[in-house]
Amino acid sequence: MIAPTKGIAPQRALLTVGAQILISSERQMLTVDQTWRRLQTWRADNHHNAPVPFWWFVLALDVLYALGAVELRNDVLVFREAPRAA
Incomplete structure (x- = not known):
């Protein structure tokens, strides 16, 4: 479900x-x-x-x-920048 499997096509995996x-x-x-x-x-x-239904989009x-890449502030999705390698 999160990663591609026998039953989940790579196009539909949550990652x-x-x-x-x-x-x-x-x-x-x-x-x-908008997203x-x-x-x-x-x-x-x-x-x-x-096909990716809305509920699958919400799971993504x-x-x-959970990975800390996005958060919801005042009904707006805020995407965090990836940390830069030193």
Whole structure:
């Protein structure tokens, strides 16, 4: 579920969808709805045809939150910058 498995296609794994959320959001501050729409557009533009329902998108946001990559402030998703290597 989090990573691709025999039953979960790589396009639908939560880590993959989470990465796509980070890419499509361009790390801007967005509402959940804006982020959802950007993800849908990005997936269509990049020929990711496996369906991702809204609840799966929310699970991917949960994974990003657990990893410390995103948080919700005043109804806006705030994407954190990745720490830079020394």
